[in-house]
Amino acid sequence: MTELKKETGTENVKRGLAEMLKGGVIMDVVNPEQAKIAEEAGAVAVMALERVPSDIRAQGGVARMSDPEMIIGIQKAVSIPVMAKVRIGHIVEARVLEALDIDFIDESEVLTPADDVYHILKSDFNVPFVCGARNLGEALRRIGEGAAMIRTKGEAGTGDVVEAVRHIRQVNEDIQRVVSATPMELMTIAKDLGAPYELVVQVKKLGRLPVVNFAAGGVATPADAALMMELGCDGVFVGSGIFKSDNPAKRAKAIVEAVAHYKDAKLIAEVSKGLGEAMRGQSVAHLEEKDKLAGRGW
Amino acid sequence: MKIGILALQGAVREHRRTLQHLGVTTVDVLYPADLQGIDGLVIPGGESTTMGKLLVRYNLLKPIAELGRKGLPIFGTCTGLILLSKHINGSEQYRLDLMDTFVERNAFGRQLASFEADMEIPALADIGDNAGNNTPFHTIFIRAPYIEKVDDKAEPKVIPLLTDNGKILFAEQGNLLAAAFHPELTDDTRVHAYFLKKVRTLKP
Numbered sequence: 199m200t201e202l203k204k205e206t207g208t209e210n211v212k213r214g215l216a217e218m219l220k221g222g223v224i225m226d227v228v229n230p231e232q233a234k235i236a237e238e239a240g241a242v243a244v245m246a247l248e249r250v251p252s253d254i255r256a257q258g259g260v261a262r263m264s265d266p267e268m269i270i271g272i273q274k275a276v277s278i279p280v281m282a283k284v285r286i287g288h289i290v291e292a293r294v295l296e297a298l299d300i301d302f303i304d305e306s307e308v309l310t311p312a313d314d315v316y317h318i319l320k321s322d323f324n325v326p327f328v329c330g331a332r333n334l335g336e337a338l339r340r341i342g343e344g345a346a347m348i349r350t351k352g353e354a355g356t357g358d359v360v361e362a363v364r365h366i367r368q369v370n371e372d373i374q375r376v377v378s379a380t381p382m383e384l385m386t387i388a389k390d391l392g393a394p395y396e397l398v399v400q401v402k403k404l405g406r407l408p409v410v411n412f413a414a415g416g417v418a419t420p421a422d423a424a425l426m427m428e429l430g431c432d433g434v435f436v437g438s439g440i441f442k443s444d445n446p447a448k449r450a451k452a453i454v455e456a457v458a459h460y461k462d463a464k465l466i467a468e469v470s471k472g473l474g475e476a477m478r479g480q481s482v483a484h485l486e487e488k489d490k491l492a493g494r495g496w
Numbered sequence: 497m498k499i500g501i502l503a504l505q506g507a508v509r510e511h512r513r514t515l516q517h518l519g520v521t522t523v524d525v526l527y528p529a530d531l532q533g534i535d536g537l538v539i540p541g542g543e544s545t546t547m548g549k550l551l552v553r554y555n556l557l558k559p560i561a562e563l564g565r566k567g568l569p570i571f572g573t574c575t576g577l578i579l580l581s582k583h584i585n586g587s588e589q590y591r592l593d594l595m596d597t598f599v600e601r602n603a604f605g606r607q608l609a610s611f612e613a614d615m616e617i618p619a620l621a622d623i624g625d626n627a628g629n630n631t632p633f634h635t636i637f638i639r640a641p642y643i644e645k646v647d648d649k650a651e652p653k654v655i656p657l658l659t660d661n662g663k664i665l666f667a668e669q670g671n672l673l674a675a676a677f678h679p680e681l682t683d684d685t686r687v688h689a690y691f692l693k694k695v696r697t698l699k700p
Binding site for chain 1: 636
């Protein structure tokens with residue numbers, strides 16, 4: 199019989215879980231009932247939080263990590279991975295979630311930042327982290343701190359996909375610049391991006407980010423989700439878009455199918471029929487700068 | 497040789513890379529028509545509930561199960577091991593219902609229990625460049641299942657290829673191969689090569 203020397207909390211197992219979520223949809227849920235609807239619809243994971251971003255936007259106040267009791271309730275309700283959010287820089291909220299045996303932590307700009315200078319040193323934790331990014335530099339800074347997964351920031355709680363599109367296009371454009379650069383140019387690019395040099399070199403070698411990159415922030419319809427896949431995202435987070443719509447179960451299922459078959463317009467047409475009203479949302483173009491969440495973190 | 501990779505969700509890219517590195521043509525399987533003309537099928541890691549539902553919704557579950565019963569070589573990793581099994585402890589989820597195994601999902605615990613370890617896999621001894629000099633295989637387990645037990649009366653027999661404290665982590669049964677770990681996340685191609693050897697052996 200083999201006697202195993204098991205290593206936990208490694209970069210491989212942290213990034214590996216993100217790899218397993220590819221091609222899937224991660225849904226925001228606020229209670230065990232919603233978590234079950236999400237799982238039943240085919241979500242690859244759920245994000246447990248007290249208020250979805252559109253409510254945080256509407257109600258204001260300080261948004262913090264969720265009540266552990268509510269997170270535990272959701273963990274008991276489903277067999278898929280359960281994620282939860284901590285405030286940017288809030289080391290102790292992260293430790294609390296790790297103590298709860300959470301599967302993934304989102305260090306999220308949707309919550310009110312706890313530290314306006316430093317992000318969490320995520321490599322210190324055994325639990326994997328996902329972080330938002332608007333461009334390659336931001337993505338590589340988060341990966342440098344130990345993030346095992348990146349997502350676009352988008353503009354959460356708006357139902358307007360334009361910012362998520364802007365962010366993935368910017369990341370793609372930056373990657374193209376790195377890929378087409380000569381080795382001699384990489385240090386200057388790293389300086390311009392504000393990114394760790396070694397990671398820039400790695401991006402050139404791989405032709406993509408070294409971790410999985412999901413879409414997030416403003417996805418409301420199956421077509422939105424498929425658009426983000428078409429633009430090169432590995433999967434999709436849907437926040438307010440599902441449980442703020444008329445028929446969450448049906449919409450959730452439709453978005454799962456649209457992501458799995460994002461190139462199949464006939465299928466997307468079929469699943470988009472009769473979903474009822476999408477979340478009403480608000481156009482990002484009419485948001486004041488101070489009300490945008492994407493500017494949180496650096 | 498053409499190998500299909502079930503591409504509904506999960507670590508598709510990594511299996512594709514590994515198989516192409518071994519010189520075989522791969523095809524992403526999204527629709528029943530994609531199953532035509534393949535010599536083997538890989539079911540990647542991902543979320544087994546998600547993949548099971550999509551298999552049913554896109555009419556892939558029955559055709560794949562049928563091909564498996566007729567002898568098509570199928571290799572499942574992690575989620576694939578769950579979907580291949582006839583018995584999933586405590587779950588009614590969709591499955592291909594092919595291997596005579598009893599599978600425990602998330603058997604080691606949640607993500608914090610995910611681990612990597614070097615393992616001796618004797619079955620890989622004569623595989624690849626290192627033939628005859630069997631180095632350990634670096635295994636990565638992510639919210640992994642294991643095979644708790646097998647149906648001893650089954651024909652052909654389920655053969656454990658790797659066990660740890662009585663838990664089966666890698667096994668084969670006739671044309672079927674199942675791993676609880678993720679060989680596709682490493683650069684070591686021996687487990688995939690072992691599967692391709694099975695495909696060649698069984699090819700009519």
